[in-house]
Every structure is written in C-alpha cells, then in structure tokens.
Amino acid sequence: MPVAYSQGFTPHPKISYASAAPTGVASEAEYLEIGLQAPVDPADLRAALDGALSPGLDVLDAVVATGGSLADRIEASSWRVELPEVAPEALRAAVDAFTAAAEVQVERMTKQGRRTFDARGAVIAIDVATPTPTPSGGPAVPCAILEVVVRQVTPSVRPDDVLSGLRVVAGLEPPVPPRVIRLAQGTLTAQGEIVDPLDADRDGATIGER
Amino acid sequence: MSVPSTTSRPAAANSVWSRLEPLLPQVTKPIQYVGGELGAVVKDWDAAAVRWALMYPDAYEVGLPNQGVQILYEVLNELPDVLAERTYAVWPDLERLMRAHGVPQFTVDAHRPVRDFDVFGVSFATELGYTNLLTAIDLAGIPLLAADRTDADPVVLAGGHAAFNPEPIADFVDAAVLGDGEEAVLEITAIVRDWKAEGCPGGRDELLLRLARTESVYVPRFYDVDYLPDGRIQRVVPNRPDVPFRVHKRTTMDLDAWPYPKKPLVPLAETVHERYAVEIFRGCTRGCRFCQAGMITRPVRERSITTVGQMVQQGLEFSGFHEVGLLSLSSADHSEIGDMCSGLAQQYEGTNVSLSLPSTRVDAFNIDLAQELSRNGRRTxxxxxxxxxxxxxxxxxxxxxxxxxxxxxxxxxxxxxxxxxxxxxxxxxxxxxxxxxxxxxxxxxxxxxxxxxxxxxxxxxxxxxxxxxxxxxxxxxxxxxxxxxxxxxxxxxxxxxxxxxxxxxxxxxxxxxxxxxxxxxxxxxxxxxxxVGAVIRRVWENGGRFDGWSEHFSYQRWVDAAAEVLPAFGxxxxxxxxxxxxxxxxxxxxxxxSGLDKDWLWQDWQDALSEYEQDDCRWTPCFDCGVCPAMDTEIQIGPTGKKLLPLTPINGGGLRVPSAG
Incomplete structure (x- = not known):
C-alpha cells in the first residue's frame, strides 16, 4: 500500500483513528483515515488491508475522502451492553433513575489521574433492550441488555462511564464483567439517528448494503 | 459493491478461547494473548500426526521476535502432517486469573491447551527463563517433575543456548537438544510420528529411548550423577545400556538451504524488535573467551549474499517491515558485508527501509559501511x-x-x-x-x-x-x-x-x-x-517469575532458597x-x-591468564579447538563474487494481498 509518511527524522505512516473503542470492547464500527502517496482503487485497498489483518479484524469498506476531517463526522456512538446475571427489571429501574437525573457525576482514572465528570449530559438515548439470543453465543443465563447512544464530547463518555452512572443513581453492580459492543458511530441527525460517516464521500448514493 | 462477509475466528474444538476471553479485559495488554498475527498459522488439529507447542519463556513482547522460535514454527508448519503453535509466558495478573478460573497454559494461535500437544519445545536464550518454564508446565496441568509424567503428557523439550547445560532443569524437562534446531525438529518429528503410527509401543519411556538413541537428544533420566564427598561430581554415566555416553550438538550446514524465516510474524502488540531479521551467518571464531555463543556455534557458516538479498525482498514484501536487521554474532565480519549493505541500500533507496547491523566489531566497521547504513537518511x-x-x-x-x-x-x-x-x-x-x-x-x-x-x-x-x-x-x-x-x-x-x-x-x-x-x-x-533444580523450584514456589526483568527479579528470594536447600547436599x-x-x-x-576439546579449552584458559591472544581460524591456520573434526563440519565462507541486482520496481497498479498461512 503506498502509504504516505510524515516528515521528520523518524517518519510515521499517516494513519489516524477516529474515536477508537476502548480496550476490551467489541466493535462493529471503527473508522480510520489513511494518507496515501498515490491514488488506489478503494476496493483493492480494502481487500489488501483485510488480507493482512487478523481474523476478526475485518475491513468492510473504503472510500476516497472528499474533504473534511473524519473526526468531525463522528458525533455520536451507539453501544450495546450485555449484563449477564443482571435482572432486566433492575436495569430498567436504574435506567429510569438515570434518565430522570439532570446530571450524574462519575469518576474515572485517566492518564492525568482521577477525573470527575458528568455522564448524563452526553447520553442522547438510553433503554433496556428485549433479550434476544446473545450474539456472542454466551450461555443462557439471565442477562439484561442496555442500549445507549452517547454524544462525542470531551472528556469522552464511554459505556463504562454510563455503567458507573447507573451505579451512582441506583446502586447497580454487575456481578460479572459486562460485554460491550459498539454498534455504530457517525454523524447525528436531528431525529437522533446515527449516519455512516462515510456516506458523505459516497457521492450521495448508498453503496454499502447497510 | 457489496460488503464482504466477515471472517470470524474459527474456534478449534479444544480451544480455551471462550474461557480465556472474559479474563482478558481484566489484565494488562490483553492483545498479547489473542494471536492472529500476520504470519501465524492455524491448522486442523485432527489432520496433524505430530503437534508441537513452541515456547519462548518470556513475555510476548520479548518472545515473539525470537528468531529461533519463528524459524522452527515455520519449518514445522511447512510439513503437511505437522502442526506447530506458539505459547509465551503469561504475566502474573493473567496467571492469577487462569488459576482462579481453571484456564490452562494455552497457545496464542488457536488457544489450545499446551498439554494436548505431543511435544512442548522451550527455547532458552538465557537461564533466567527457568522459573517461567515451571509456571508454564504447572499452568498446563503437566506434572512439574518429568518422573511423574504419563503418556497423556507432552515431551517437554529444552533447546537454545542454555540447553548446552540443562542439568539445573534436568528434573523438569524430558529431553534437551543441543545446537541448531532446523534439522533436529524434523528428526524428532519423524521419531514421534513413527512411534505414534505404531500405536505408541512401550509408552513414554520407549519414545524417550528412541530420541536418546539419536545421540543428539539428551534425556537426563537415562543418566545418573554420582558425587564425591566434597560435593564435586564424581561421574555422569548412562543407567541403561542402549544410550550414548556423550550427546552431541547438531550443526546445520549450508544456510542457503534453510532460508527461514520466509513469512516472519508481524506482532499485533508492541514488541522489542519490529524488523525483518535475517541471519547472515551463524557461528563465530573471533574467540572471545567469555562468549558462549561464539564457542558453541562453530564453525562459521555464511549465508550467501544472493540468498540474503532474496530473503530480504520476500520478507519485506510479506511483512511490510521497514527495518532490516542483518543478524549474526559479528555482522561486519561477513566476507561480503560491504557489497551486501551497498546492494540492499541501493535496492531500497528512496523508501523508508533502513538497515541495521546489531553486532558490529569496531575493527570491521568502516566509512563505506557507515555510508550505506545511513544512505536513506535514517540511522539506526x-x-x-x-x-x-x-x-x-x-x-x-x-x-x-x-x-x-x-x-x-x-x-x-x-x-x-x-x-x-x-x-x-x-x-x-x-x-x-x-x-x-x-x-x-x-x-x-x-x-x-x-x-x-x-x-x-x-x-x-x-x-x-x-x-x-x-x-x-x-x-x-x-x-x-x-x-x-x-x-x-x-x-x-x-x-x-x-x-x-x-x-x-x-x-x-x-x-x-x-x-x-x-x-x-x-x-x-x-x-x-x-x-540446583531444587533451588529453582523453591524460588518458583515462593513466587519467582520473570527473573530477567529487574522489577520482578528478587535476589533475596534466590539467596534464601539456596540457603534452604543446598546445605543438604553439602x-x-x-x-x-x-x-x-x-x-x-x-x-x-x-x-x-559441543565439539570443543576440553584440553583446548583449558589451554585457552591458561593463555587468558597469561594474556596471550588467539587468532581467528578464518584468516589464520586452524588452532585445533576440536569442533570441525569432532562434528565433521567445516568453515563455509565466501566471497562468492556475486552482487545484488536492482529490484524491478513494483508495478503501480494492483495492491498485494498477503496469502494466508
């Protein structure tokens, strides 16, 4: 791949990730930008990258950027959080308390130390999903499922911050580590829907199947 | 254009992945345990007649770049009926969780339990990996002592430079191989394959006996050590008639016939070396008296300039690495190092590929070499x-x-x-x-x-x-x-x-x-x-892990363990x-x-004390260290007189998709 490099003593390939999912979190929607030295067919690039990456890291689509930064198009992210051994009613009560609150202060350790910030304001939608067979093929134990759409803000509010918020407002303590999946991220419509950030580069037409 | 279907990880039947995955968010750098690197190979378990688990007994970040393991991994996986997977030392945070949840030591390739394999080969570059060996054996559910193992356990096999004295770990390993591994692993594979095909006659004991009879695989249990009253060794002798008195090292001649690694592993997590490394020669006769590597890898065997050029081209094309390391014990001593460096520098001019010579003698480095190594402006x-x-x-x-x-x-x-x-x-x-x-x-x-x-x-x-x-x-x-x-x-x-x-x-x-x-x-x-095995075991029982890491090494733990167990032996x-x-x-x-004549070693020790220097036999007459006649080998050096030709530029159009496996 004719990747472009930064100038300087130790040139780095020009790759930037927009709003990468935290470690330990699954994702169906990650986006990155690659700077190239020469034009290539996006389909060829997709196939070459996909072939070099590990099983489970699948490159689904590539488009030629038509301008503007990718990061600017990531306005919100939608997450699905599976909470094994949590009763759906308990989650429902916690979600209701969270929604009713104007502000929910949570703490997280960051590289700069312990920070306290509001986890409520960035949450656009939060709901309890009806259980379906778990996509990760987990065993059939009671499992509450949280669906949450969070606006991209600074400091970023991640699914674990929302879970911290549920603990703060309702004492919800998942007994086992939750399974978190990012379902989508992109621009936000006035109706609160997330739009694929690459759509703007697809000449208005929907190329992908989704 | 349609969205391609996603390729999900094919879970092997004996995979521990479903039990391991929930533990990973709770440990540091979980990506080191997931496998799936470019160059990694996952084969069908049931189709393999012989299965190897290969370990470098340190963390992934140190173990993955290890050249020896990568070579053997590839040599073995090229055989259609053989499967080789890798395992590394897990950090104490994951070890604790694995013990709590009953997850055994696993391979990173298909996350299979190490105990399921036929051979568990561990490569020791340093003795400080011994405690990590015990952790891996124990986590695998294999009895710590070789004497307690059954036919359900793999053969625990030590290799690498430290295997030239495996006595401190003699209680824990079933066998050790001295010297170059390329042909040794094939010979061992053949023995295991035949023995299994015959229905495993005589069980584990018979298999180990067949390995010992090659005279190049050391099986400690077939030798007794007697001690003198003052604690020194009286003698080491076979305790059964059909094993050799001495076990000899293996030497792979003609490195051009073994151009590995061809498909180097590209790590997912950060590692200590991220480069395409190619050995330009093996062995060294400079004769530095402290240097075990230089003594036990004789004679010098050069890889030709043309093979090196071809390996670099293929290795970079496969991996996408931007650094080429020309490895050996003293790289500037290759008979065509100048042409090799200038040829490679020319071939990769204008790209981001840089060259490095990790071991360079001051008397062999010169201005030409300096210029070739810095031609594209980057200096390693x-x-x-x-x-x-x-x-x-x-x-x-x-x-x-x-x-x-x-x-x-x-x-x-x-x-x-x-x-x-x-x-x-x-x-x-x-x-x-x-x-x-x-x-x-x-x-x-x-x-x-x-x-x-x-x-x-x-x-x-x-x-x-x-x-x-x-x-x-x-x-x-x-x-x-x-x-x-x-x-x-x-x-x-x-x-x-x-x-x-x-x-x-x-x-x-x-x-x-x-x-x-x-x-x-x-x-x-x-x-x-x-x-000394008793000391290692005591240290390990007291929590000793990762002794090569200053933040994990405890001198006091070793001193205390030695003081507890050694007095019993006087x-x-x-x-x-x-x-x-x-x-x-x-x-x-x-x-x-090792081929070295003990009398010659003693004479060289005396020469050291009298400050008398020994020349290099590549350029002066043989000084009878003993290796070539004992091992039936000879010095293989150039020059070949050949040069590296300019590479034909890659066509501007299509992108290259790496082939799987």
Whole structure:
C-alpha cells in the first residue's frame, strides 16, 4: 500500500483513528483515515488491508475522502451492553433513575489521574433492550441488555462511564464483567439517528448494503 | 459493491478461547494473548500426526521476535502432517486469573491447551527463563517433575543456548537438544510420528529411548550423577545400556538451504524488535573467551549474499517491515558485508527501509559501511562492544580491538551523522582490577573529545553500558570464579565517579549498568548441576517469575532458597559461583559435546591468564579447538563474487494481498 509518511527524522505512516473503542470492547464500527502517496482503487485497498489483518479484524469498506476531517463526522456512538446475571427489571429501574437525573457525576482514572465528570449530559438515548439470543453465543443465563447512544464530547463518555452512572443513581453492580459492543458511530441527525460517516464521500448514493 | 462477509475466528474444538476471553479485559495488554498475527498459522488439529507447542519463556513482547522460535514454527508448519503453535509466558495478573478460573497454559494461535500437544519445545536464550518454564508446565496441568509424567503428557523439550547445560532443569524437562534446531525438529518429528503410527509401543519411556538413541537428544533420566564427598561430581554415566555416553550438538550446514524465516510474524502488540531479521551467518571464531555463543556455534557458516538479498525482498514484501536487521554474532565480519549493505541500500533507496547491523566489531566497521547504513537518511543505533576497558583485560578475554581502533571507528560514525553511539563493556572479568574498569572512563572521555574535535560540535553523545560477567559452560572461562556483587558494585561506583570527574565530558556520557546481584544468580544457573533444580523450584514456589526483568527479579528470594536447600547436599551458593574450578574437576556438562576439546579449552584458559591472544581460524591456520573434526563440519565462507541486482520496481497498479498461512 503506498502509504504516505510524515516528515521528520523518524517518519510515521499517516494513519489516524477516529474515536477508537476502548480496550476490551467489541466493535462493529471503527473508522480510520489513511494518507496515501498515490491514488488506489478503494476496493483493492480494502481487500489488501483485510488480507493482512487478523481474523476478526475485518475491513468492510473504503472510500476516497472528499474533504473534511473524519473526526468531525463522528458525533455520536451507539453501544450495546450485555449484563449477564443482571435482572432486566433492575436495569430498567436504574435506567429510569438515570434518565430522570439532570446530571450524574462519575469518576474515572485517566492518564492525568482521577477525573470527575458528568455522564448524563452526553447520553442522547438510553433503554433496556428485549433479550434476544446473545450474539456472542454466551450461555443462557439471565442477562439484561442496555442500549445507549452517547454524544462525542470531551472528556469522552464511554459505556463504562454510563455503567458507573447507573451505579451512582441506583446502586447497580454487575456481578460479572459486562460485554460491550459498539454498534455504530457517525454523524447525528436531528431525529437522533446515527449516519455512516462515510456516506458523505459516497457521492450521495448508498453503496454499502447497510 | 457489496460488503464482504466477515471472517470470524474459527474456534478449534479444544480451544480455551471462550474461557480465556472474559479474563482478558481484566489484565494488562490483553492483545498479547489473542494471536492472529500476520504470519501465524492455524491448522486442523485432527489432520496433524505430530503437534508441537513452541515456547519462548518470556513475555510476548520479548518472545515473539525470537528468531529461533519463528524459524522452527515455520519449518514445522511447512510439513503437511505437522502442526506447530506458539505459547509465551503469561504475566502474573493473567496467571492469577487462569488459576482462579481453571484456564490452562494455552497457545496464542488457536488457544489450545499446551498439554494436548505431543511435544512442548522451550527455547532458552538465557537461564533466567527457568522459573517461567515451571509456571508454564504447572499452568498446563503437566506434572512439574518429568518422573511423574504419563503418556497423556507432552515431551517437554529444552533447546537454545542454555540447553548446552540443562542439568539445573534436568528434573523438569524430558529431553534437551543441543545446537541448531532446523534439522533436529524434523528428526524428532519423524521419531514421534513413527512411534505414534505404531500405536505408541512401550509408552513414554520407549519414545524417550528412541530420541536418546539419536545421540543428539539428551534425556537426563537415562543418566545418573554420582558425587564425591566434597560435593564435586564424581561421574555422569548412562543407567541403561542402549544410550550414548556423550550427546552431541547438531550443526546445520549450508544456510542457503534453510532460508527461514520466509513469512516472519508481524506482532499485533508492541514488541522489542519490529524488523525483518535475517541471519547472515551463524557461528563465530573471533574467540572471545567469555562468549558462549561464539564457542558453541562453530564453525562459521555464511549465508550467501544472493540468498540474503532474496530473503530480504520476500520478507519485506510479506511483512511490510521497514527495518532490516542483518543478524549474526559479528555482522561486519561477513566476507561480503560491504557489497551486501551497498546492494540492499541501493535496492531500497528512496523508501523508508533502513538497515541495521546489531553486532558490529569496531575493527570491521568502516566509512563505506557507515555510508550505506545511513544512505536513506535514517540511522539506526550503533553499538560497539570493546567489552574490556584496558588493553590488558582485552588480551585476557581475547577481544583484540585497540583503543585507537575504537576511537577511529566512533569518530567515523560521528562524522557520518550519528550523534550517539553505545559502548558495551563487562565488569567482573577474570583477573580484573579496579584500574582495568577505570580505563573505561578514559576511553569514553577520549571518544567524546575526538568526536567533538572531528565534528566541531558539542552535540554528540555516547552511552557506556555495562553488564556483569557470567562464566558460561563450554567456554575457556567455564573454570573461572564469578566476582562478588559487592566488588562489582564498588567498581561501577568508582567508574561513575571517574566518568563524571570531568564535568564537560561527563555530561555527554550516559552510564547504564546492571548491578552484580542478578549476575551471581545467572552464574548459579549457568554452571549449576542437578542439585540446583531444587533451588529453582523453591524460588518458583515462593513466587519467582520473570527473573530477567529487574522489577520482578528478587535476589533475596534466590539467596534464601539456596540457603534452604543446598546445605543438604553439602554445598552452597558460593560453591557454585565464586569458586574457581580446577582442571580435573568433572563439570556438569562434560557429557554434552559441543565439539570443543576440553584440553583446548583449558589451554585457552591458561593463555587468558597469561594474556596471550588467539587468532581467528578464518584468516589464520586452524588452532585445533576440536569442533570441525569432532562434528565433521567445516568453515563455509565466501566471497562468492556475486552482487545484488536492482529490484524491478513494483508495478503501480494492483495492491498485494498477503496469502494466508
């Protein structure tokens, strides 16, 4: 791949990730930008990258950027959080308390130390999903499922911050580590829907199947 | 265009992935345990007749780049009916969780339990991996002691340089292989394949016996060690009639016939080396008396310039690495190193590919080489190893480089744009005095002075890096005493003061050192006998892990364990380390044949004490070290007279998709 490099003593390939999912979190929607030295067919690039990456890291689509930064198009992210051994009613009560609150202060350790910030304001939608067979093929134990759409803000509010918020407002303590999946991220419509950030580069037409 | 279907990880039938995955969010750097690297191979378990689990007994970040494991992984997986997977030492955070949740030691390729494999091969570059071996065996659910294992357990096989004295781990391994692995693993595979095809006659004992009969696989249980009343070894003899008295090392000749790695592993997590490494020759006859690698890998066997060129082209194309490391024990000594470097520099001019020579002798480095290594503007680090501070001590260790050579070479580097060089030395060498070590300061001062004069700039630096000397088996210093840690630490303190005595020069000199304590323990492990196994076990039981990492290594834990278990044998830590051996003492590894004639080693040890130097047999007549006649080998060096041709430029159109497997 004719990747472009930064100038300087130790040139780095020009790759930037927009709003990468935290470690330990699954994702169906990650986006990155690659700077190239020469034009290539996006389909060829997709196939070459996909072939070099590990099983489970699948490159689904590539488009030629038509301008503007990718990061600017990531306005919100939608997450699905599976909470094994949590009763759906308990989650429902916690979600209701969270929604009713104007502000929910949570703490997280960051590289700069312990920070306290509001986890409520960035949450656009939060709901309890009806259980379906778990996509990760987990065993059939009671499992509450949280669906949450969070606006991209600074400091970023991640699914674990929302879970911290549920603990703060309702004492919800998942007994086992939750399974978190990012379902989508992109621009936000006035109706609160997330739009694929690459759509703007697809000449208005929907190329992908989704 | 349609969205391609996603390729999900095919879960092997015996995979522990579903139990491992929930633990990963709770540990540091979980990506090191997931596998799936470019170059990784996952094969059908049931279709394989022989299955190997290969381990480098350190963390992924150190173990993945290991050249030996990568070569054997590829050699084995090229066989249609053989499967090889990799496993690395897990950090204590994951070890705790695996114990709590009953997850066994697993391979990173298909996350299979190590115990399910036929052979569990562990490559030891250093003895400090021994405690990690015990962790892996125990986590795998394999009995710690070889004597307690059954037909359900894999053969635990040690290799690598430390396997030239596997006696300290004799209780824990079933077998050890000395020397080059490429052909050894194929021979062992054939024996295991036949034995399994015959229905495993005679069980584990018969398999080990068949391995022992090759005379190149050492099976400790078939040998008894008798001791004298004073604690020394009386003799080591076979305890059954059909095994050899001595076990010989393997030597792979004609490296051009073994051009591995072809498909280097590209790590997912950050590792210590991220480059395409190609061995340009194996073996070294410079004859540095402390250097076990140089002694046990003789004779010198060069890989030809054309094979190296081809390997680099294919390796880079496959991996996408941007650095090429031309590896060997003394890379500038290759008979065509100049043409090789200029050919490669030319081929990759205008790209981001850089070349490095990790081991370069100061007397073989020159201005042409410097220019080729920096042709595309990027300069990888330069390290030179005078090893000893004084001319006298360099005669003792047979590192025949002069101070003038060093100054000239380093100045060459500075004038060619390098701003920083690293100088490596040892402390605690036989016959060493404070004065020998203090001369390192003079040398470093002169390097800076000459560098400033030559470049007219104050912006140059050197780093003095010092390690403690550890006497190793199969070297002329195998009889020498380890210096006491307090003496080493004292000398290092004096040296630091001497370097900083001139503040202007001292500011440009970095000083890095290892204190003497880990070296003493390495000394115990490198020249230990079977009784040392009890110390290793006690240390491990008391929590010893990752002894090669200063933040995990506990000197006190080793001292305490030695004090608890060794008195029962009438010996102690000092007996193994700070005691000088005499000529007639039976050494624990005497029955393991590196090809070196013990009389020659002793003579070279005496020559060291009288500061007499030994030449290199590549350029002067044979001095009868014994290796070539004993092993039926010969020196293989060029020049071939061939040159590297310019590469045809990659066509501008299609992108390359790596082939799987």
């Amino acid at each position: 680090g330069l390290t030179f190893a005078p090893e000893g501070g004084s001319e006298r001590i360099r005669k003792v260790i047979n590192k025949m480089v002069s101070k003038d050579d060093l100054i000239r070479t380093v100045v060459t580097a500075y004038t060619n744009g390098w701003r920083q060089v690293k100088l490596y030395f040892m402390c605690g060498l036989p016959t060493e005095t404070d004065e020998d070590v203090l001369e390192i300061a003079d040398m470093a001062h002169e390097v800076i002075r000459a560098g400033r004069a030559a470049t007219g700039s104050k912006d140059i630096r050197c780093t003095v890096s010092i390690g403690g000397f550890v006497p190793k088996p199969h070297t002329p210093f195998q009889w020498a005493a380890v210096e006491r840690p307090e003496v080493i630490d004292g000398r290092l303190k004096l040296l630091k003061q001497a370097i900083n005595a001139d503040r202007s020069l001292g500011r440009a000199i970095g000083f890095r050192y290892h204190d003497g304590e880990p070296s003493l323990i390495e000394g115990l492990l490198s020249r230990g006998d079977r009784r 010996v102690d830590l000092d007996w193994y380390t700070t005691r000088e051996r005499d000529e007639l003492e039976v050494l624990p590894w005497d029955h393991l044949d």
